[in-house]
Amino acid sequence: MTKLSVNINKIATIRNARGGNTPNLVEAAIKIEQFGAQGITIHPRPDERHIRYQDVYDLKPVVKTEFNIEGKPVESFMELVLANKPEQVTLVPDAENAITSNAGWDTVKHFDYLTDVIKIFKEAGIRTSIFLDPNPALVEAAAKTGADRIELYTEEFATQYGLGNLAAIKPYKETALLAIENGLGVNAGHDLSLDNIQYFIEEIPQIAEVSIGHALISEALYMGLENTIQSYLRKIEVANLK
Numbered sequence: 001m002t003k004l005s006v007n008i009n010k011i012a013t014i015r016n017a018r019g020g021n022t023p024n025l026v027e028a029a030i031k032i033e034q035f036g037a038q039g040i041t042i043h044p045r046p047d048e049r050h051i052r053y054q055d056v057y058d059l060k061p062v063v064k065t066e067f068n069i070e071g072k073p074v075e076s077f078m079e080l081v082l083a084n085k086p087e088q089v090t091l092v093p094d095a096e097n098a099i100t101s102n103a104g105w106d107t108v109k110h111f112d113y114l115t116d117v118i119k120i121f122k123e124a125g126i127r128t129s130i131f132l133d134p135n136p137a138l139v140e141a142a143a144k145t146g147a148d149r150i151e152l153y154t155e156e157f158a159t160q161y162g163l164g165n166l167a168a169i170k171p172y173k174e175t176a177l178l179a180i181e182n183g184l185g186v187n188a189g190h191d192l193s194l195d196n197i198q199y200f201i202e203e204i205p206q207i208a209e210v211s212i213g214h215a216l217i218s219e220a221l222y223m224g225l226e227n228t229i230q231s232y233l234r235k236i237e238v239a240n241l242k
C-alpha cells in the first residue's frame with residue numbers, strides 16, 4: 001500500500017509569520033501521525049523560510065512514523081541530516097531563489113556528486129531518494145548512484161491533470177516502471193492533491209510513498225486536518241485496491 005507522508009513546511013510558514021510558536025510544529029506532527037499519516041516530511045531550506053534547522057532536532061524525538069528530510073545536499077544540510085538520522089533523505093537540486101522546487105536532478109551530469117553524497121548517507125543507515133523529472137533517460141544513472149529510491153517530481157502531472165490531460169501520466173508510468181526494473185523504489189510528490197491523487201496511484205500502484213504538503217494543508221483549512229488526512233488515506237486505499 002502506498003504510504004502518505006505529510007509535508008509540514010506550510011505549518012512552519014504560518015508559524016514564522018508571527019515569530020512565535022503558533023501553530024506548534026511539533027504538536028502538529030504528533031497530531032498528523034495520530035490522524036493516520038505514515039510519515040512526516042520536511043524540507044529545510046538554507047534561508048529557513050519555513051522549516052528551521054532547530055525544528056529538525058525538535059521533531060526527531062517525536063516522529064514515530066517515517067521521518068523524511070528533503071533538501072539540497074550542501075554541507076550544512078548534510079551535517080543536519082547526519083546528526084538526526086531520519087529514515088529517509090530526499091535529495092532535491094534546489095535552485096537559488098526559487099519559490100519552490102522546480103526541477104529534478106540531471107543524474108547523468110551530477111552522477112559523481114550524487115554517488116559521493118549517497119554513499120555518505122547510506123553508510124549512516126539512511127535511505128536515500130533522488131528527486132527526478134519523469135524522464136526514463138535519467139533512471140539508469142539514478143540507479144547506478146546507489147540510491148534506494150527516486151521521487152517523481154509531479155508538478156507537471158498535477159498541472160496537466162487539472163487541465164483534463166490524462167495522458168500526462170505516461171512519462172511518469174514509463175519512468176516508474178523502468179526505475180523498478182533497475183531495482184529502485186519509487187516515491188512521488190509536488191502538487192499532489194485530493195483531486196489528483198487517486199488517478200495518479202491507480203495508474204502507478206507501485207508508488208511506495210507520496211509526500212504532500214501545499215494542497216493538503218490548504219484543504220485542511222476547509223475540511224480540518226484529521227478529515228483531510230483520512231480522505232487522502234481512503235483515496236490511496238481505493239486506488240491501491242483497484
Ligand SMILES: CC(=O)[C@@H](O)[C@H](O)COP(=O)(O)O
Binds near residue numbers: 007
Ligand atoms: C521536493 C518537493 O517537491 C517540494 O514539494 C518541497 O518539499 C516543497 O517545498 P516548499 O514547501 O518549500 O515549496
Ligand SMILES: NCC(=O)COP(=O)(O)O
Binds near residue numbers: 041190192216
Ligand atoms: N516531496 C514533495 C513534498 O514533500 C510536498 O510537495 P507539495 O505537496 O508541497 O507540493
